[in-house]
Amino acid sequence: MTNLISLKKVNKFYNNSYHALKDVNLNIKKGEIFALLGPNGAGKSTLINTICGLAYHSSGLINIAGLDLKKNRKFIKTMIGLVPQELHLEAFDTVFSNVCYSRGLWGKKNNYELVNNLLKKLKLFEKKDSLLIQLSGGMKRRVLIAKALSHNPKILFLDEPSAGVDVELRQEMWEIIYKLKEEGVTIILTTHYIEEAEEIADRVGIINEGRIILVEEKKQLLAKLGNKKLVLKLSKKLKSLPIFLKNYSAKLNKNGKELEINLDKSKNDILDIISLIKKNKLSFLEFDIKKRSLESIFIDFIKGNTK
Amino acid sequence: MINFKAILAIYFHEIERTKRTLFQSIISPIISTSLYFIIFGAAIGSRINEIDGVSYGMYIVPGLLMLNLLTQSISNGSFSTFFPKFNGTIFELQAAPISGIEMIIGFVGATASKSILLGTLIIITSTFFIDLNIAHPILMIFFLIITSITFSMFGFIIGLWADNFEKLTLIPLIIVTPLVFLGGSFYSINMLPEFWQNISLLNPVLYLVSGFKYSFYEISDVSIMTSIITILIILLICILFIIIIFVKGYNLRN
Numbered sequence A: 001m002t003n004l005i006s007l008k009k010v011n012k013f014y015n016n017s018y019h020a021l022k023d024v025n026l027n028i029k030k031g032e033i034f035a036l037l038g039p040n041g042a043g044k045s046t047l048i049n050t051i052c053g054l055a056y057h058s059s060g061l062i063n064i065a066g067l068d069l070k071k072n073r074k075f076i077k078t079m080i081g082l083v084p085q086e087l088h089l090e091a092f093d094t095v096f097s098n099v100c101y102s103r104g105l106w107g108k109k110n111n112y113e114l115v116n117n118l119l120k121k122l123k124l125f126e127k128k129d130s131l132l133i134q135l136s137g138g139m140k141r142r143v144l145i146a147k148a149l150s151h152n153p154k155i156l157f158l159d160e161p162s163a164g165v166d167v168e169l170r171q172e173m174w175e176i177i178y179k180l181k182e183e184g185v186t187i188i189l190t191t192h193y194i195e196e197a198e199e200i201a202d203r204v205g206i207i208n209e210g211r212i213i214l215v216e217e218k219k220q221l222l223a224k225l226g227n228k229k230l231v232l233k234l235s236k237k238l239k240s241l242p243i244f245l246k247n248y249s250a251k252l253n254k255n256g257k258e259l260e261i262n263l264d265k266s267k268n269d270i271l272d273i274i275s276l277i278k279k280n281k282l283s284f285l286e287f288d289i290k291k292r293s294l295e296s297i298f299i300d301f302i303k304g305n306t307k
Numbered sequence B: 001m002i003n004f005k006a007i008l009a010i011y012f013h014e015i016e017r018t019k020r021t022l023f024q025s026i027i028s029p030i031i032s033t034s035l036y037f038i039i040f041g042a043a044i045g046s047r048i049n050e051i052d053g054v055s056y057g058m059y060i061v062p063g064l065l066m067l068n069l070l071t072q073s074i075s076n077g078s079f080s081t082f083f084p085k086f087n088g089t090i091f092e093l094q095a096a097p098i099s100g101i102e103m104i105i106g107f108v109g110a111t112a113s114k115s116i117l118l119g120t121l122i123i124i125t126s127t128f129f130i131d132l133n134i135a136h137p138i139l140m141i142f143f144l145i146i147t148s149i150t151f152s153m154f155g156f157i158i159g160l161w162a163d164n165f166e167k168l169t170l171i172p173l174i175i176v177t178p179l180v181f182l183g184g185s186f187y188s189i190n191m192l193p194e195f196w197q198n199i200s201l202l203n204p205v206l207y208l209v210s211g212f213k214y215s216f217y218e219i220s221d222v223s224i225m226t227s228i229i230t231i232l233i234i235l236l237i238c239i240l241f242i243i244i245i246f247v248k249g250y251n252l253r254n
C-alpha cells in the first residue's frame, strides 16, 4: 500500500512558544484505519488540525496524495472530511440544512437524496427538521459525522468520534466506518477508548507530549508487547509485591489477594516465573493466563517512555 | 479554481440566518426610521424652516438612510464573522476548500444585500411620510450599493478582529454612530460656526452623507466628486485591511 499522508519532521508551536508537536514523522497508508492514541494534551487534536488546515505547522513537511500541503491547501482540503472533537454547531439551523451547507462549502452540487440517505444511515432522519440546539450530545456528534461525510471525502478524520455516543450507536458507527473503508476511504481517528482502537484499527500510533513514540500494526503491537498476563489467586494476602518479581511488570489487585504478572512473549518467561514462585514458596489457589488489553500495554508504554 | 458553490452556500446560509432574525435586522430599523419621520418630519419638522430649500422631513432622508446603512452593515457584517468564532463553527470554514476572497464575497455579499434591501425599504417607508423625489436616482443607487458593500466589509474586519462581545459593539457605538450624527445627517454644516464647520470636515461620514444629499436633492456640503472619492478611498482601505488579515491569518488560525 502506498502512503497517502506523510509527515516528515513536523513541528508545531502555539503562539510561538508552546511546542505541541515535536519532530513528528508519520505515514498513513491509503485505505487503512489508523488510530491515534495518547493521553489528554498529548497533541492528537493538534496533529489532526494541522493536517486539516485549522492550524498551520511551524516546520517540516506534510505531504498528502503526493502534494505538499503548504502549496496545495485548497485542493487537498477537497479530499478531507473532519469530525472535530468539540461539538461545534450553529444552534438555530436545522439538521438537514446544516448538512447541505457543508456539502456546499466543499463545492459540491446540492444532493438532497444523498443527504437524506446519510441522515438515515446515521439514524438522524427523524430529526432532519429539528434545530441543532434541540439535539442530544450523541446526536450532535452524528450530525458532525454527517457533515463530514456529506462531501464524499477520500480521507476522514474523526477526533474522538465515540465520546458521548452510547454503546449501541458506537457499534453502528464502527460499522459505518468499516463500510467507508471498504469504499476506499482512509480513516484516521483518535480515541480514549482503547477497545475502540483494538477493535477497528489496522494500525495504531501512540503520541505522548507531542512526540509519536510508536507506530505499529495493531496485531503486531499486541504480539510484540506481550498480550498475555499470568493471574494468580493467592491463598494469603500480600501487602506489597514480592521482591523476587522486581524484574517483571507485575501488580497486586483486589487488596493483595490477586497477583498479576505481564508476560513478555519474546522471552517466553512463564517458566522462569513459575520456578521463581516455587522457589520462593508463594502459595496460590488458582492461576489463569489472560489476554491483556491494549490499554494496559499503552499505559506501560507511556510510563516506560516518560521515565 | 474558484469555489462558486461555496460562495453561494455561505451567501444563502447567511441570508437564511437573517430570515431567522428578521425582526432585529429589518423590521426594527424600519420602525425606528418611521419614528424619526413622525417626530422630526411631522411634529418638530413643521416648525423648522426649510434647509437649502428642502423641507426638514425630506432633508433628513439621506441622513437616516446613511445612519441605517452604516450601523446595520457594520453590526451585521461583524456579527457574521464573529459568530462562527464565538460558537466554534469556524472550524468548518477553516477546513473547507475556501479561499479568503471567496469567504469575503459570500459573507460581505450577504451582509451588503441585506443593507441594500433595508435601504430600499427605508426609502419606500419615507414615501409614506413625505413626497420624495430623487434628483439623480442612478447616483443614489450607486451610493446605496457602494456604501453597503464598504461598510459590510468594515464590519467583516471588526468581526475578525474582535475577540469578545465588547469589542464587537465598541466601534459601531462609540465611533460610527457619533460620526453619523455629527456628519450633517440632520443639519447642514453651514448652520454651524466656522470653527465647527472646519472640524466637521475631518469627519469622513460627512462626505458620504453629502453625496447622498446631492443625489436626492442636488444640495450638498461638499462637492459630489469629493464624496465619490471619499467612499472609494474607504473601500480601498477596507480591502487593504482584509488583504493584510488574510495574509497574516489574523485571529483565524493558529
Ligand SMILES: Nc1ncnc2c1ncn2[C@@H]1O[C@H](COP(=O)(O)OP(=O)(O)OP(=O)(O)O)[C@@H](O)[C@H]1O
Pocket (backbone or CB within 6 Å): A014, A015, A018, A020, A038, A039, A040, A041, A042, A043, A044, A045, A046, A047, A085, B254
Ligand atoms: N490553540 C491553542 N493554543 C495554545 N496551546 C494549545 C492550543 N491548542 C492546544 N494547545 C496545547 O497543545 C497541547 C496539545 O493539545 P491537543 O488538543 O492537541 O491534545 P489532545 O491530545 O487532543 O488532548 P485530548 O485528549 O484532551 O483531546 C496541550 O498542551 C494544549 O494545551
Ligand SMILES: [Mg+2]
Pocket (backbone or CB within 6 Å): A044, A045, A046, A085, A159
Ligand atoms: Mg483532542
